[in-house]
Amino acid sequence: xxxxILIVMAxxxxxxxxxxxxxAFALVLLGVVIAxxxxxxxxxxxxxxxxxxxxxxxxxxxxxxAVLLGSWLGKLLDETGxxxxxxxxxxxxxxxxxxxxxxxVLAVSALIGTVTGSAPAAMLAGIIGIPAMVAVxxxxxxxxxxxxxxxxxxxxxxxxxxxxxxxxLDLPVPTVRGFMVKLFPLALVAAVAxxxxxxxxxxxxxTWSLKTAADKPRSRRERLGDAPWYALLTPAVPLVLxxxxxxxxxxxxxxxxxxxxxxxxxxxxxxxxxxRTLYGGFEVAAxxxxxxxxxxxxxxxxxxxxxxxxxxxxxxxxxxxxPVLFVLVFTLLVPLCLYRGPLNVYxxxxxxxxxxxxxxxxxxxxxxGLAASYNQVFGVSDPTSTQTVWSAQYAGVGPQQVMVRxxxxxxxxxxxxxxxxxxxxx
Amino acid sequence: xxxxxxxxxxxxxDLGFAVRLLSEIPVHEGRDPELLRHWARTAGAFGxxxxxxxxRARVTERADGLERGLLARYVSRPTPxxxxxxxxxxxxxxLIDARGWRHWYPPGSVREAALAHEAVHEQLHHGPxxxxxxxxxxxxxxxxxxxxxxGHVAGAEEIAAHAYARTVCGLGRSPLHLTAALADAxxxxxx
Numbered sequence: 001x002x003x004x005i006l007i008v009m010a011x012x013x014x015x016x017x018x019x020x021x022x023x024a025f026a027l028v029l030l031g032v033v034i035a036x037x038x039x040x041x042x043x044x045x046x047x048x049x050x051x052x053x054x055x056x057x058x059x060x061x062x063x064x065x066a067v068l069l070g071s072w073l074g075k076l077l078d079e080t081g082x083x084x085x086x087x088x089x090x091x092x093x094x095x096x097x098x099x100x101x102x103x104x105v106l107a108v109s110a111l112i113g114t115v116t117g118s119a120p121a122a123m124l125a126g127i128i129g130i131p132a133m134v135a136v137x138x139x140x141x142x143x144x145x146x147x148x149x150x151x152x153x154x155x156x157x158x159x160x161x162x163x164x165x166x167x168x169l170d171l172p173v174p175t176v177r178g179f180m181v182k183l184f185p186l187a188l189v190a191a192v193a194x195x196x197x198x199x200x201x202x203x204x205x206x207t208w209s210l211k212t213a214a215d216k217p218r219s220r221r222e223r224l225g226d227a228p229w230y231a232l233l234t235p236a237v238p239l240v241l242x243x244x245x246x247x248x249x250x251x252x253x254x255x256x257x258x259x260x261x262x263x264x265x266x267x268x269x270x271x272x273x274x275x276r277t278l279y280g281g282f283e284v285a286a287x288x289x290x291x292x293x294x295x296x297x298x299x300x301x302x303x304x305x306x307x308x309x310x311x312x313x314x315x316x317x318x319x320x321x322x323p324v325l326f327v328l329v330f331t332l333l334v335p336l337c338l339y340r341g342p343l344n345v346y347x348x349x350x351x352x353x354x355x356x357x358x359x360x361x362x363x364x365x366x367x368x369g370l371a372a373s374y375n376q377v378f379g380v381s382d383p384t385s386t387q388t389v390w391s392a393q394y395a396g397v398g399p400q401q402v403m404v405r406x407x408x409x410x411x412x413x414x415x416x417x418x419x420x421x422x423x424x425x426x
Numbered sequence: 427x428x429x430x431x432x433x434x435x436x437x438x439x440d441l442g443f444a445v446r447l448l449s450e451i452p453v454h455e456g457r458d459p460e461l462l463r464h465w466a467r468t469a470g471a472f473g474x475x476x477x478x479x480x481x482r483a484r485v486t487e488r489a490d491g492l493e494r495g496l497l498a499r500y501v502s503r504p505t506p507x508x509x510x511x512x513x514x515x516x517x518x519x520x521l522i523d524a525r526g527w528r529h530w531y532p533p534g535s536v537r538e539a540a541l542a543h544e545a546v547h548e549q550l551h552h553g554p555x556x557x558x559x560x561x562x563x564x565x566x567x568x569x570x571x572x573x574x575x576x577g578h579v580a581g582a583e584e585i586a587a588h589a590y591a592r593t594v595c596g597l598g599r600s601p602l603h604l605t606a607a608l609a610d611a612x613x614x615x616x617x
Contacts, residue, residue: 084455091453092567092577096556101578128452135451135580137502137551203503206547206584208540208601210514210609211495226456 001037002310008033013348016340023340023347027294030351031056031301038306046304056300060167060292062250066160067288069253072281073238074116076257077124079277080264082234083112085226087128091136098136099199102143105129106150106195110188111235113154115256117161117379119386120284121151130395137204144395145198145406148380148388149191152410155379156180156187156372159242159249164292165371168299168350169357169364173249177242179368179420186416187376190409198405211396231263287386291346298351303358312359319361323422330370331415337374338382338403345375362426369421373414380410435525435607440600444470444585447602453580465563465579470600472562473546473586474593476555481545483508492517492612497605498540500547508544510537518608525607530598539591539601546587559586 012030015021021029035048043049077083090104109125116124126147133143155161157180165176237259241252257274265273301307320326337343342352353371357364382388383399392399444466448454454462483506491497491511497518499509518536522528550556560576567577588601 081456084452088453089567091580092565093575094578096560096578128455131451132453132580135453135584136578137547139501201503203501204551205499205501206544206551206587207496207500208498208543208605209496210605210612 001039001306002312002314004037005034005307005310006314008037009342009348009351013340013342016347024290024294027291027298027347027351030348031294031297034298034301034307034351035304038301038304038310040301040304040306046306051304052297052300056297057293059296059299060164063160063164063167064285064289064292066163066249066253067292068281068285069250069257070116070158070160071120071284072278073234073253073256073260074112074120074124074284075277075280076260076264076273077112077115077234079273079280080231080260081227082231082260082264083108083124084128086111086232087125087132088226089232091128091132096136098133098138098204099195101136102133102138102146102195102199103192105133106146106153106191109147109150110153110191113151114157114159114239115154115235115253116284117151117155117158117387118288119390121154122147122387122391125150126391126394130391134395137206138199139202139205140395140397141392141401141405142195142198142202144391144397144402145380146195147391148402148406149194149409151387152376152380152413153184153187153191155376156184157239157243159238159253161375162242163249165368168295169353169368169371171364171368175365176368179365179372181243182420182424183372183376183413183417186413186420190413194406194409227264231260234260234263288346295346295350298348299354302351302354308355308358311355312361315355315359316361319356321426323426326422326426327415327418330373330418331411334374334377334411334414337378338384340382340384343374344378344382345371346378349374366421366425369417369425373417373421376413376417377407377410381407435603438603440603441466441470443600443602443606444588446606447585448579448581451581465565465582466585468563469559469579469582469585470589472559473589476546476549476586476590476593478594479545479549481508481541481548482506483544483548485510485541487512489513491515495609495612497536497608498544500544502548502551506548508541510540514608515540517612518604521608521611522604527599527604531604532596535595535597536601536604539595539597542591542594543587543601546590547583550583550586556583559583 012026015026016023031052035052041047086108090108091101094100094104112121112124129147130143134140162173162176166173234256238252238256241247241255242249261270320329340347343349353367356362356367381403383403388402389399392402445462448462448466485508487510489512491514496511497514501507515537522531563579563582565577565579566574568575592600
């Protein structure tokens with residue numbers, strides 16, 4: 001039966017890879033089919049309808065709220081001009097030194113990456129940051145990669161991600177935070193290395209171009225001007241509260257929303273802006289929330305006793321227990337998290353993580369190490385992820401070009417993450 | 427921005443094209459149009475006053491410029507190189523003939539202008555002229571006593587490079603005028 005489940009999983013991956021089915025739909029379908037194959041009844045205890053669908057769908061509810069709040073804050077950063085002002089200041093101060101500008105945009109992207117993820121994060125940093133970098137001579141692929149590597153630096157401190165790993169892997173938030181703090185320096189070193197090495201290797205380029213800057217809707221900020229300097233601290237507010245003062249994730253994000261609002265908005269306009277950006281946040285958060293509903297369903301399916309019994313011997317046989325082998329094998333498997341592959345944390349990878357924990361193959365915190373490390377690769381180099389596609393296209397290059405340029409750096413981050421995991425948790 | 431009627435290409439002033447170049451860079455979103463006009467004028471004057479420099483970079487030719495939307499490109503690595511896109515250069519020459527602009531752009535002048543343009547980029551990248559341009563633009567971002575820090579104005583180098591190319595190649599109009607008209611013609615053709 002375990003082999004049948006693996007075949008079903010492979011079919012699901014194929015459906016995602018070939019774009020026959022959107023990832024979220026494929027995961028729901030996988031969850032239901034796996035539950036049936038595992039012998040779950042239609043209704044009742046450990047059943048398809050009551051356990052997999054009814055309990056699975058809201059399993060990651062707290063993550064969904066965190067994602068929504070992060071998206072809301074992201075919308076506020078955009079509408080109030082906070083993100084744009086930060087990037088503009090960076091360019092003004094460091095503009096005649098391309099590497100300094102790139103490092104500055106990297107820092108801004110990291111800050112934004114702590115608040116929100118995916119394409120909206122790339123847009124917040126990239127709409128101004130990419131043309132600004134290109135204008136000072138940074139090659140387009142490097143410019144797009146800088147935005148993505150920067151966001152990846154912020155990802156270990158992205159509060160919705162903490163919530164996701166905490167709920168999905170059934171770990172306390174402080175445990176997740178503890179690992180993320182160890183992952184952060186690896187991501188930071190790789191990102192800085194990317195900017196320095198690629199700037200050195202590729203130098204600068206200037207073009208006599210026929211193309212003008214990409215058309216985009218003029219933002220409200222065009223009429224509002226720059227945000228005040230104290231408002232620029234907004235992205236740090238949730239981080240300081242959650243990381244420094246141990247405040248829970250949702251209140252930390254809410255504090256960021258309130259801070260952004262009161263530092264940029266006149267009292268009589270607050271209600272309007274809050275509602276407008278909140279509704280805008282829903283739009284931004286819709287795709288990840290759909291994905292988290294599907295992941296919850298898949299997790300509920302692979303945690304059914306029948307599925308665990310079927311998969312345990314198979315997964316145990318192929319999962320390395322020796323720490324050196326653990327690092328080697330999972331490092332070699334890094335490409336499997338690209339192109340919506342089976343180790344994509346926001347796809348079947350979440351299900352595999354659930355199996356590894358439920359079957360007791362690795363401690364949950366070791367699975368966190370695997371998932372978080374793969375997430376660093378996926379977030380930067382996957383040519384199908386929305387932030388990579390957006391950044392590449394906005395810079396005027398192909399997502400594959402960005403993947404090729406960034407992959408060695410994020411692969412090294414994953415290797416570092418696996419080493420930390422093996423040393424500390426195996 | 428919608429394209430102007432064919433006749434107005436002759437009457438639009440070159441400074442307007444330079445202001446447009448600045449205003450289309452998102453960093454300048456929300457800037458006072460008068461400030462952009464001042465920067466465009468200053469950068470143009472700076473470029474026009476630069477002493478002629480030879481193009482020391484290696485020159486190569488490619489034929490995929492229209493596909494990539496490029497007329498020329500300067501890359502500093504692995505060796506400083508100016509890439510000239512021959513198909514775009516040919517399209518520019520055709521457009522000049524079609525519009526009757528030969529008195530502004532003599533035969534072969536677009537290629538010369540491209541080399542001059544990229545030579546200035548090389549000069550601004552490696553030499554002290556970049557700092558001088560920044561001081562000329564006067565975009566003060568920090569002042570502490572006698573210490574003054576001038577900010578970078580994205581796009582100003584490009585305007586300076588076009589103004590330099592116009593001066594040293596003796597063109598009757600800015601290459602920005604030709605670039606805008608060519609971009610418009612290519613877009614119309616693609617439609």
